[in-house]
Every structure is written in structure tokens, then in C-alpha cells.
Amino acid sequence: xxxxxxxxxxxxxxxxxxxxxxxxxxxxxxxxxxxxxxxxxxxxxxxxxxxxxxxxxxxxxxxxxxxxxxxxxxxxxxxxxxxxxxxxxxxxxxxxxxxxxxxxxxxxxxxxxxxxxxxxxxxxxxxxxxxxxxxxxxxxxxxxxxxxxxxxxxxxxxxxxxxxxxxxxxxxxxxxxxxxxxxxxxxxxxxxxxxxxxxxxxxxxxxxxxxxxxxxxxxxxxxxxxxxxxxxxxxxxxxxxxxxxxxxxxxxxxxxxxxxxxxxxxxxxxxxxxxxxxxxxxxxxxxxxxxxxxxxxxxxxxxxxxxxxxxxxxxxxxxxxxxxxxxxxxxxxxxxxxxxxxxxxxxxxxxxxxxxxxxxxxxxxxxxxxxxxxxxxxxxxxxxxxxxxxxxxxxxxxxxxxxxxxxxxxxxxxxxxxxxxxxxxxxxxxxxxxxxxxxxxxxxxxxxxxxxxxxxxxxxxxxxxxxxxxxxxxxxxxxxxxxxxxxxxxxxxxxxxxxxxxxxxxxxxxxxxxxxxxxxxxxxxxxxxxxxxxxxxxxxxxxxxxxxxxxxxxxxxxxxxxxxxxxxxxxxxxxxxxxxxxxxxxxxxxxxxxxxxxxxxxxxxxxxxxx
Numbered sequence: 001x002x003x004x005x006x007x008x009x010x011x012x013x014x015x016x017x018x019x020x021x022x023x024x025x026x027x028x029x030x031x032x033x034x035x036x037x038x039x040x041x042x043x044x045x046x047x048x049x050x051x052x053x054x055x056x057x058x059x060x061x062x063x064x065x066x067x068x069x070x071x072x073x074x075x076x077x078x079x080x081x082x083x084x085x086x087x088x089x090x091x092x093x094x095x096x097x098x099x100x101x102x103x104x105x106x107x108x109x110x111x112x113x114x115x116x117x118x119x120x121x122x123x124x125x126x127x128x129x130x131x132x133x134x135x136x137x138x139x140x141x142x143x144x145x146x147x148x149x150x151x152x153x154x155x156x157x158x159x160x161x162x163x164x165x166x167x168x169x170x171x172x173x174x175x176x177x178x179x180x181x182x183x184x185x186x187x188x189x190x191x192x193x194x195x196x197x198x199x200x201x202x203x204x205x206x207x208x209x210x211x212x213x214x215x216x217x218x219x220x221x222x223x224x225x226x227x228x229x230x231x232x233x234x235x236x237x238x239x240x241x242x243x244x245x246x247x248x249x250x251x252x253x254x255x256x257x258x259x260x261x262x263x264x265x266x267x268x269x270x271x272x273x274x275x276x277x278x279x280x281x282x283x284x285x286x287x288x289x290x291x292x293x294x295x296x297x298x299x300x301x302x303x304x305x306x307x308x309x310x311x312x313x314x315x316x317x318x319x320x321x322x323x324x325x326x327x328x329x330x331x332x333x334x335x336x337x338x339x340x341x342x343x344x345x346x347x348x349x350x351x352x353x354x355x356x357x358x359x360x361x362x363x364x365x366x367x368x369x370x371x372x373x374x375x376x377x378x379x380x381x382x383x384x385x386x387x388x389x390x391x392x393x394x395x396x397x398x399x400x401x402x403x404x405x406x407x408x409x410x411x412x413x414x415x416x417x418x419x420x421x422x423x424x425x426x427x428x429x430x431x432x433x434x435x436x437x438x439x440x441x442x443x444x445x446x447x448x449x450x451x452x453x454x455x456x457x458x459x460x461x462x463x464x465x466x467x468x469x470x471x472x473x474x475x476x477x478x479x480x481x482x483x484x485x486x487x488x489x490x491x492x493x494x495x496x497x498x499x500x501x502x503x504x505x506x507x508x509x510x511x512x513x514x515x516x517x518x519x520x521x522x523x524x525x526x527x528x529x530x531x532x533x534x535x536x537x538x539x540x541x542x543x544x545x546x547x548x549x550x551x552x553x554x555x556x557x558x559x560x561x562x563x564x565x566x567x568x569x570x571x572x573x574x575x576x577x578x579x580x581x582x583x584x585x586x587x588x589x590x591x592x593x594x595x596x597x598x599x600x601x602x603x604x605x606x607x608x609x610x611x
Contacts, residue, residue: 004038004074004114006051007121008182012172012190013343016315018159019173019189025125025151026159029170029190030108031088032080033304037065037107039073046079048304057097061107064145070135072116077109077149087167090281091237094300109136110149113180121180122585128180164193181583183350186343194283197221197313198305199231201278202260204250206270213243214250217298220260220276221291222311223320223386226408228260231291231312234282237298250274262291279305287312318342319349319409321387323417330369330421331554334577341421341548342413344576349409352546354595356412358429360391360403362541363415364422364550374421374550380404385414391430395539405430421550424541427497428490433538435490436497439601440542441505442532444481446525455565457508457516457529458482462562464504468605473591476571478549478557481529483542487597494538500601501533503609545591548576558582561590 018026035054036047044065046055055062058079065075080088081096081103096103112132113121120128133140133148140148151174152159163171170192178187203218216235220228238246253274264271281299288294291312311319316326318339326339345352366374379401380390387410390402403426406412415423427438443457458474461484465472473485488497505518508531517528535542543549543557555572556579574582 004040004072006036006038006047007074007113008051009034009036009049009076010111010181010188011049011184012174012188013184013186014313014315015189015191015339018171018191022153023175023177024173025129025153025176027110027149027151027172027174028108028163028168029172029192030078030080030149031090031169032078032093032108035061035077035079035107036113037061037073037075037077037109039065039068039070039075041071042066044068050304050306052304054304057102058105058107059102060145061105065107068135068146069137070115072114073135074113074115075109075132075135076111076113077107079105079107081105085167088169090300105145107146108149109140109146111180123179124177125174125180126176160191160193169193169196179581179585184343184347186340186347195286196281196283196299198279198281198302198310199234200228200276200307200310201250201274201280202228202230202258202263202276203271203273204247205233205272207243211243212240213245213247217246217280218260218271218273219280219282219293219296220310223261226320226410228276229291230258230260230262230264232293232296234280234293234296234298236296237283249278253277276307279303279307279310287314315339319346319413321385321410321413321417323413328369330366331552331576332369332371333553334575336554336576338416341554341576342416344548344579345412345416346409348546348579349412351589352412352544353406353408355591356423356425356544356546357407358405358431360393360405360426360428360430360433361544362424363404363420364424365419366421366550367419370421370550370552378403385411385418387411387414391433393433393539403430421548423544423547425544426539426541427536432490434494436492436494436536437488437490439486439488439497439501440535441484441486441501442477442481442530442535442542443484444530444532446528446530448527449529451570453515454481454529454571455568457531458484458565460508460512461504461531464507464609468608470599470601470605471593471597473559473594474562474565475545475559475591476557476568476574477543478547478555478572478574479543479551481571483557485594487594487599488601489598492601494536496601496603496606497536498533498538499603500606500609501536503606505531505533507609559589559591564590 034049038045044062046058081093083089112128136148160171173189175187199219201217202220205215207215216233218233219231221231223229255273258273259276279302281302282296283299284293284296286294316323328338362378389405391405392400393403394400428436445454462472475483508516509518517530545559547557549555554576556574558574
């Protein structure tokens, strides 16, 4: 049996209302450190959400976890310090961590990822919580170092008000029927009673009057481009001991210039800038229009958070992009909103960007959603969003036109904010659009062609490519057909690529003329699969992997493994709503190895197809 190890945790998305429906389980939002506990043969290790080993910081929790009646298990929960009234307090937790020995702490567990060698993540949350309760025991509902985080179902309108009335930080609502998915998802939602989030310390001021150490901490938060922007200052919520300790730490991080944009001018009292290394959590009433905190108070240090991941949290803010009309419904059949779509692209960005980032894009925009007018846009004519770039490309008429380019999740979400529902990409990168590195065949069936024939066409195409020494990958289009993708080294011209793709399509037609068609002729397509090779001409595009389509039910174009083809039922089988379930079932990336491929296209291959 393999030893259990750290698994990237699932994270909740911030929203402003508690979701409705019996499928949602509502839990207390704790005010502590998110900790994953790995139990193995009478020992226990504790990890932060970033995988740092903090076992030594919580010896009491580790000892209690090691004594659980579980040979092997991976638990997910939060370590807290409790006030006399039972509420968790982050400030108290920090005080107890600083004691020698550390003071008493409680580990509230709310999920189990693995037990006795069995991966439980694909199971629905309700099933996982039943397994969790059997591991920690029913007494853990009320007492002990390790406690079970119970949940409620009920009137969503009263869940948050009751939590806030008790002085809790907020509520975490989770889909009881959903699997466990690493990363930030929409099946876990967090709703806060107060505005609280992390900030990076970028400077401090000198103390005044009888105050010691520092006057206030200067704060920064990252904008959509990943740059730190000044967010104000906080001077309350710090004890004398903390003020002195902070001054000593910050003195070692001094720098001459601010590390933030929009930094204030030095005041008479003096401002000291520091390297952005420390992260603090701050409570506040609201943001001003200029992005400055109102009535901030320090909650505590966050040693479990990296300065690189600190971004402004806002229910209408995704990947650092503030959404307008976030509740606008873009896909009426599913009630999918702009915020839902932005959250999808934020979640899928790590898989999508390696194949989309840095490439010229054409876009399908539906500003009012799929129920209203949509249009195809090649060039960006209006003011460019901050997180989006362009590349000027010479057109056939000699004029240069700007094409959109994105590099990160903020870029994808910015385009969603502007009504983009489909991303179509070039088969070349923006740094050299004359050097194609992808060949794409679009297998597009006539309406009466059974799906089985489309799958057979993909296999036949793959076999021909393999005979030429070329490896291929496959994906759904989110529409009627399939895309077979061939990565190549950037040594061929568009004429070379186009000639090869054309030769292969006509070769398939010549071999089986009753099944395949290489000419874009509607009159001749009846009963056939069109092997569309025209995607491989300069300026032509194809729908990007993981892109949504502007079609009913929000289908997406999904990379699959060749082994998955037999079980595939259609080209639009996958939906935005199925993302968590789809990813949880996969053990590896189906397009593994594509980015590293350096296979070379030769003119001899084209000549062989034309024989």
C-alpha cells in the first residue's frame, strides 16, 4: 500500500449570498490555519495549504491525530484556538502559537481525502463526511482536540444572518453531491460576515506619542497584472509586544523605493519602505473608489500565505478583474452567469494557458449572452483591457491589424468581462506568426452521420499520422465533431503546413470516398465526414482547448486521451457544470507530452500522401 502524501486542497470561491437548494451543505467558516493531516501507521504530519510541514507547530494536534483509529488517512480541516464562548479567534491562535510550549488548539476536520489506501475524492461530499465521522468518532462532534465540523441544511436566507449574529466569520457552503477537486472551485463557496482578507506589508511609519515600534503598516494588494498596488495603512489591532516584534522584522527588509504602484508621498513623520515579504490579515468596513481600505484593523500575521498569491477578494472580483453585471445570465438553459463563467476560466487557466497563452486569438462575443446576438471578432478595436495584450499582424492586403493575446487568468477573465464566450487561436505563437507549430484537422460530420463514424475517422487519421512518424492528440470541439492536433517544430512555413494538411485530407477521401470529404462542399457532404484541413492556412483559427462555446447548455472543448475515445458520446458531451467531476476522475493530463514534442514536418511526408 502506497504511503499517503500531501494533496493540493480544494478552495472556496467568495460570493455575496448563500446558495439556495437542498444540495448545499452549510458549515461554519473557521478563523484559523487551513491544515491537511496525513495519518500513517500511528504517526501524523500536518501541512499548510501550500504543502509546508507544520507538524512541529501543532504538537498536540499531531499527537491526537496519530491516535485516531485509522491506519492511513488524509484529513482536511482547520486548526483554531477557541474563545470561552466557542468562537474561533485568529489572534488567540497566534498568541498560543507564540507560547512555549504552544497553548491548546483544536483541529476541526471537515473532509477526508483518503482512507486505508482508497482514494475518496471522487465520492460525493456527503459520503466522504460519513467516512470522516467513522474515523474521528461521534464524540468529536462536541469535544476533544480533533472535532468533526458538522453542517446544516436549511433556509439559505437565515444561514448567514444566524452565523453573523453569533459573531462568526461567515459560512462555507458546499455541494453535497460533488467530488473533492483541488484548487479553487464553485462547488465550495464562502460568504463572509465582515470584509477580511490578506495584504502584503510594503512599509511602515514611525510611531507617535507613547506608541512604540511602528505607527502603522502600509499595505499592498496585487492588481490584474500581478503588480502590487497601494491599499492603505493599518494601525489598530496590534499589542505592544507585536509592535516591537514587527519593527525588528521590518528593519531587516528595508528598501529605498516603494514596491507598490500609487504609493503615497513620504509624510513628515517618515515612511519606511520594505521588501514585500510579510503577509497580514486585515478586517475592514469597505473599499473606497480609489482602492483604499476604510476602517482597517489588523487581525494577525499570515505565515501560511505567500505574498505572490495576495489579491483583492471581492464577490464581483475574479482573478483580480472587477466584473460588471456579474449576475447577467449568459446561458439561460443552465442559469450560468458572467460570474460563473469568469470563475470557470479562472479555475481552468492552469490547463488552458499552456496551449492558449501567447497566441493570437479571434473571439466570439455575446455581450447579452447566447439568447441575444453574437459576433466573431478578429481585431480589438476598443480600449484594451489592462490584463490583455495585442500583437500587430500583417493582413493579406498589407495592413497591420491588432490581434488579442492573453498570458494569464486575468486576461481570460477580462475578455469574459467583455462578453467573450469563445476563444479561437492561431496555430502559431505571437512572437513569430510566420512559424506554425500546430496542425489541426477538424472532423465535421454531416447531420445524418452516426457518431461512431466520427470516432472511426479520428482513429483512421491517427493511424495515417503514425505511419508518417507523427504523434497526435485529440479533443472534442464542443460542437459536432473532433479535433486531431499535431504539434510540430517551428521549422515549416504556412505553405508547407497547408500543403501537408490538404494532402492528408484528400488521401483519406481517396481511400474511402463514401466516408470522407476533403472539399468544403455542402452539396457533396451528405453521409460523409468533412476532413477540414483549412484550419491550417495563415490567419485561420480553431476553437481553443477548454474554451466554452456560444451554444445552448455551455458545452466546452475538452482535451481527451485516445483511450477515452470509445466512451465519448458526442463532440459536445462536456459542460461547464461538469468540470469538477471531469477533473476529479482523471489521473493524468491527457495531453501530457504535447508541449515537449519536437517532431518535424517534412515535404517527403506530403509527397508520400500524394503518391
